[in-house]
Amino acid sequence: MELLRTLCQIPAPAGNEAALTQFLLNYIQTASPGWQTQPTVLAGEQWQDCIILVFGQPRTAVFAHLDSIGFTVRYGRQLVRIGGPVLDEGIRLVGRDSQGEIDCTLGSDEETGQPTYEFTRDIDRGTELTYYCDFRETDTTVQSCYLDNRLGVWNALRLCETLQDGIIVFSCWEEHGGGSVAYLAKHIYETYGVRQALISDITWVTEGVHAGQGVAISLRDSLIPRRSYVERIRRIAEAAGIPHQLEVEGSGGSDAKELQHGAQPWDWCFIGAPEDNVHSPDEIVDKRDIASMLALYQELMRQL
Amino acid sequence: MELLRTLCQIPAPAGNEAALTQFLLNYIQTASPGWQTQPTVLAGEQWQDCIILVFGQPRTAVFAHLDSIGFTVRYGRQLVRIGGPVLDEGIRLVGRDSQGEIDCTLGSDEETGQPTYEFTRDIDRGTELTYYCDFRETDTTVQSCYLDNRLGVWNALRLCETLQDGIIVFSCWEEHGGGSVAYLAKHIYETYGVRQALISDITWVTEGVHAGQGVAISLRDSLIPRRSYVERIRRIAEAAGIPHQLEVEGSGGSDAKELQHGAQPWDWCFIGAPEDNVHSPDEIVDKRDIASMLALYQELMRQL
C-alpha cells in the first residue's frame, strides 16, 4: 500500500488539488507502459486540475475525486471549514504560508464554538490547513486521514492496470459542493457517448454496512439513482460471487450529484469500501473491502 | 376519469418510473391515432424513463412529472423518504420484493421519530414502498394518492388530443431533487429553439387559493419566474375568461427549478389545480379546477 500512503500524504484540499494532480500525472507517465491498454490522457488548463484517462472503446466512466476536506485560515485565529471535517480539539493540522511550514493544532472558539488554530505565530489569511497524515497499516486494515478519497483514487489507478475499455476521471471540489464533474461529464458524453458511471469513493460503516463484509453498493443516498441501472450492477456482483453489501441512506452525496443534475442522461451508482471514523485523521478501512472493491470494479468495467 | 384512476394506481416512485413510462408508451400508441395531430415520440434508453412528444411546429413545452413520493426500505424496520411524504402512522403501504407482494403499514421509530414499516416479515433492503391507492370519485371531486402528479400527466395527455403545435414532456425524479429536466430542456432548446415552458403540476389549497375557484397560475414559489412571461399568461387567461386564481408562495418547487438553473434561457410558469391533503393518500381536487386547468392549457398552447 505504498502508493496509497503516498496519496494520503499529499495535501489537496478542495480548490487546491494541483499537487496531487501533478503527482498523478507523473505516476501515470511512469506506470502506464506496464498497463494492458494505453490510455489517452486529457489534462491541462482546459481541465483545471482534473484528469481524464480514456481506454479503448469506453462504455462506462469511473469518477474518483482528488480533493479532501480541510480548513481555511480566516481572521485572528479563526478557521473556516473546507467540506465537513471532524472538529475534535487537539487534532494536528499542517500547511504552509509565506513564513514557512505550519504544524499546529485544532481548537475551538469559546463563544462561538467555531474552529480555531493554536500555533506559535499568526498564519497568513487564506492559508489552507489539512490533517497531519499518520498512515497506519496492519495485516487487516489501513488507517489514515483522507482514505476518503485517496482510496477511491487508488482503486481507480489499480483498475487502470488491466482496463481495456472505459474512462477514468479524477475530479475536484467534491468535498465542497462540486464544481468539475459537470463539465467533465458533458465532455465525456458528447465525445464518447458514455452515460454509465461508477463513483469510486468511500462510504460509512453503519448499522447496516459492516467492515470486512465487502464493498458497499449504494442503492441510494440523498439522491436516488435510476433503479434499473443499480439492479444490473447488483446482478453482476451476485453472479461474480464478489463479496458486497447493499447500502441504503437518506443523506450523503458524491460526485454523482453533478451527474444526476447535469444536462446528460447519466446512470450512476456509488460503489465503495466502508470506513469508520469518517472525515477524521483516523479513517479506517478493512483490507478485504478494498480487495472486493477493486474486484467488483474490474468485473463491472468488463460487463456493463 | 378512468384514465386518471389507472395512472394513480401504477407505482412510480422517483428513480423507478419505468412501469408508468411503459403504460404511457402503450397508451400513446393506442390513443394517438385519434389525436388531431400525430406527434413524434422520443423515448428509450437515451431518455432514461422520460418521454417527449413533439407536435407540429412547437413554440411552448409542457412539463409533467411522472414520479411520486414514497419510501425506501433501509435496515431493520427503517424507511427512508423518497421526496416529502406525509408520515401519519397506520397509512397503508404497498410494494414487492424477492419474497412477493407487500401490503404493510407506516409506523414511526419511538426514539428517532423516523418512519418505519409494520409487516409480518422483513422486507428486502432497498425495496420501494408507495401509498396504497384508494381512488375515490364524486360528482365534484377526485381523491387519491398521487394526484400530484398523475393529474398533471392526465392534463398533458388530454391536451394531446387537440394539440397542434407544442411539446409534451414526461419527466422523472421531480419529487426527489430532479434529474431529468436538465437534459430534456437542453435537447428541446437546441433542437426546436423552444424556450417557453408550462409546468403541468398540482399545487396547494391555501388561505389564498381555494378549491373550486379555478386553476392556479403561480406568480412565484421558492423561485421567481421572469415577470414579463407570467404577465403574458395572465392576460391570455383573463381575455379567455377561464376561471383562475393567482398564487404567491415563498416555498415549494417544481420541474421549473431545473429550467431556471439550466443553461438555456427558459421562461416558465407553474399552472395547476390546487389540492388539499398534499402528499398524503387522500389528496383531493375539485373537478372544476381540473376543467379550467385543461381549458387554460389548451388556450395557452394556441396563443403563446
Added chain:
Amino acid sequence: MELLRTLCQIPAPAGNEAALTQFLLNYIQTASPGWQTQPTVLAGEQWQDCIILVFGQPRTAVFAHLDSIGFTVRYGRQLVRIGGPVLDEGIRLVGRDSQGEIDCTLGSDEETGQPTYEFTRDIDRGTELTYYCDFRETDTTVQSCYLDNRLGVWNALRLCETLQDGIIVFSCWEEHGGGSVAYLAKHIYETYGVRQALISDITWVTEGVHAGQGVAISLRDSLIPRRSYVERIRRIAEAAGIPHQLEVEGSGGSDAKELQHGAQPWDWCFIGAPEDNVHSPDEIVDKRDIASMLALYQELMRQL
C-alpha cells in the same frame, strides 16, 4: 456619482429587471461612442433581461448582477421575500399595481413574525415592492439601498470606458438563487473560449475587512475558487500597488455559484468594495474602496 444615483433608483427586483435593462441599453447606446473600444452588444429575448458586451479579443469576463432584493405581495397583508432583505419595521417600500403608485411601510405579523405591509389600501397580489431609494453622498461615502449591486454595475460601466479586450455581463436573478449565468457562461465559453471570470459585486464590512482599506479580493465564501487563479490575481494587485484586502468567508455567494457548478471549466474570483448595513436601505460604501475596485478591474482586465 449621478450615474450611480440613477442606477439605485430604478426598481429591478429579481425576476423583473426589465426597467434597469432598458436603462442600460439606452445608456450604452449614448455613452459607447466615447469609449475607447466599441463593443458588440448582445441583448433581446434570447437573453431574457441580460446584456453581454464583447470588447476586442476577450480573455476574461466580468459579471455584474442587475437585480436586487425586495418583496412580493402575497395574501392579506403578507409579504414574501425576494432574496434576503433586512426586515426592520417601518422601512419605506415602494411599488406600483393596477390602482397606481404605492408608498407603504414594512411591518411584521404578530404571530408568525413574517413580513407584512402597512398601507391605506390592499395591494394587488403578486406586486413587487422595493426599498424607497434615499441616495446620500458625502465627500467620503455613498449610501443608498441597492449599492449591492448597482455599484458593481457602475464599476462595470466605468470599466467599459477604457476596456480593450474583455466581456462585460449584466446578469439577472442573482439575489434569488440565480437563473441566467448558466446560459450566459455557456455562450461565452463556447463562442469566445473565455473561462476566466471576475465577479463585480459588493461584499461585507467584517472584523477582517474594513471600510476605506481597499477593494476586497475574496479568497473564498460558501464556495472555494481554484487557488491558482486567485493567486494570480493577488500577485497582480500587489505588483500594481492597488489598495486591497483579502477576504475569507464561510458563507455568502454570488454569480460565481453558477460558474462553479456550470458545465464549463470557469476560474472565478469575487472582487468588490465592502459595504456596511448590508441588504438594508442604508447600505454604505467608502469612496476609496470604489476607486480601488475600479482601478483593480482595469489592471486585471489588462493583465489576466
